[in-house]
Amino acid sequence: MALVLLPGLSNLIDDISEEKKLPPQVVEAALREALLKGYERYRRTMYLGISEDPFDEEYFSNFDVGLDLEEEGYRVLASKIIVEEVESEDHQIALQEVMQVADDAQEGDTVVLDVTPEKEDFGRMAAATTKQVLAQKLRDQQRRMIQEEFADLEDPVLTARVIRFERQSVIMAVSSGLGRPEVEAELPRRDQLPNDNYRANATFKVFLKEVSEVPRRGPQLFVSRSNAGLVVYLFENEVPEIQEGSVRIVAVAREANPPSRSVGPRTKVAVDSIEREVDPVGACIGARGSRIQQVVNELRGEKIDVIRWSQDPGQYIANSLSPARVEMVRLVDPVGQHAHVLVPPDQLSLAIGREGQNVRLAARLTGWKLDIKNSTEYDQSAEDAVVAELISQREQEEALQMEAEERLAAEQAARAEEDARLRELYPLPEDDEDYVEGDQLGESEQTEATASEEMPGEEPTSEEPAPEDDGEVAR
Template sequence: MSMVSLRGLKELIDKISAERNLPKSAVQSALREALLKGYERYRRTQNLDKRHFDEEYFENFEVELDTEEEGFRVLATKTIVEEVTNSDHEIALEQVQEVAPEAALGDTVVLDVTPEQTEFGRMAAIQTKQVLSQKLRDQQRKLVAEEFQELEGTVLQARVLRFERQSVIMAVNSGFGQSEVEADLPKREQLPNDNYRANATFKVFLKKVREGPARGPQLLVSRAAAGLVVYLFANEVPEIEDEVVRIVAVAREANPPSRHVGPRTKIAVDTLERDVDPVGACIGARGSRIQVVVNELRGEKIDVIRWSPDPSTYISNALSPARVDEVRLVNPDARQAHVLVAEDQLSLAIGKEGQNVRLAARLTGWKIDIKDIAKYDYEAEARNIAAAAAQRQAEEEALSALADDDEEFEEFETPASQHDWQDDLDEEDEVDEVNQAQTTEV
């Protein structure tokens, strides 16, 4: 069998494998695909009979690497036919039977179609090099996806590499002994108080592993995700790790809409143990535990509140540190509530530029209206609530009546009704037959 010589093939595969942290089998697979593309380019340039090559034309061709003799061969699988119409895909039965008398029509054979060393051509070699680079990148992306797919939603240690536009390119790894992989920390996922300098280390939340041929790092990491806060508390509070205390909900505003408002997080915790204080467990003695989390988040303000199955209590707790006098659930179905506070608690309950009440609403899932209790008109609000309730009831009754009408209409067109109509038609036919018979007798 002929062979195109590739000097230093074995050393080349070892070098690429080490530099790109790819297994040798993956490098060889990429090299075979690249050489096949180079052979396609060679055939297209040598197309003297102007044959049409579509995308599927070379599917029956493959490249065989020989690392010992340092070269490659091109093999083609051809079908045995009586008369050849395409020499790239077919071979004559008579020609095969000269070597293998037992061959029959419809069988396939593998033939060596390797070009001569000098015929492969400079353009084919350039094509091979370009395709090899692309195939190696594809192999790397595939391995990265497989390595980090199961780590989505977890926290990794990252190191700052460089800056691209407004993004920070970081190096992360999936575990001890693994090589570093580039990750993208876009502007919207950064913290305003972070100081991103070269080689600085941060804990980051792996949000997504991108797939496909997109350029740049395929790992998307975040410092602004709520999952990072959950991880930091779980790592610092043994009661959370032991599942004595559970985190019920988190509302985080790491990048406030205004630069005059700092980042802030509200976290709701609960426990089934009577002798355990979930809020105290998260805060720690003299605030030691929560301070570790605050330091990692560069001074971000964190409110730890007690979750409650009672919506009024939960909403009241969520508006901490404001003191709430009363919570009125004006529309439980639409999850709307009025929160009554004293005049001196209004600004505290609302928060700077509405941040406190905004986070409380996201944490509880209720629409919260802060009201001054001194100016709150109970009678007027009660009338409004009653009117709204009456309107909702009227709408529900109207919808119910409409549904009943639809059901009656469906019952009217039941098979039984159709059967009655058919009986009537049958009786009319019988009458017509009797009348016709009487007319005939006359």
């Protein structure tokens, strides 16, 4: 078959490469695959209305498309195996036919043949299929490159621009770097901030939450404004001491979307200093609050408490309840990380916070279960009795859990031992084929010897039925 001409093929590939921001070789691969799908459609349409489609899913796996950029055209090629008798003309070719052009051809060799149909025979349906597949493959390649590009980003915080709204999500345009094309990212409702005004073309700092594969949509970027990583990034960019390493952020607890509208978003950040002469809290706040104010402005007025981390759990817990003043912290159950925090009556509501937000964030930040108690009404003996009962219940639950795990492990070990014993007594064929064959042979010889003893002086004949035991062994 002759080359099917595609005038302007090289320019077409270059234009698509420029428009889609894809390498030319990627566009060529997509075009070859699209033309091959078009050829499959051309072959299938030959059976429409006549008989059932005879092609299965892997039928065209030996076909390929070759592009000729110099002559601007393409060919459909088929790899066929040389055989004596042809059963499938699309996959095989007769040895006698090949030897007419190649005397050294041998059965089992593979030859590549040109099976390109005439351009006028290709058909409108096949051409439409080619166009659709090409567009889909280019979209898939774009998404795949986006996934690889953003998955390897060292800096997970991006500048995003609002472009449209879909249901409750905000669709934003983001770029992975200077000079790179913008791509779409989704900001779901749960990752938005209540104080943000998402108007068209408004820009925000967003945290790249994940790059995941969405069914029927391919790779999709999901960004967040509520992720704690965004707070860490903003502090790192505003506080030089964090960049230098003299101050470090130990933990962050954030409630960007409180359960009630009457409570605003709030964050607690625990910081520590590597150098004694550096005040970590003061470094993060800055002169007259200039540094922390930049972070607050970016988060649209979100309240931020910067507290000092301490190796002493009691001191750390007291610091985490800032701005409340704490009288005493009792670590009533260090193993279960349970503490009683004693505060003056006038500090009780402040320590708990509106709808419990302050103590809730402090518990997340420290990892301890915190009970805020009025220091003037605190009965230590009664509270210790209650805590002792709780500790006893926890220990009983842990003991039951451990007992159940040990019982399960013992049952599994017993089953494994029993399985091993049974397989030793009754080996399976896949365990040891030599054993089975040898066993069959030994049993057969033993059967013949027994038959000879029972009938002395008589030679066994071929008409004599085989012993049933031999069949048992074979099974």
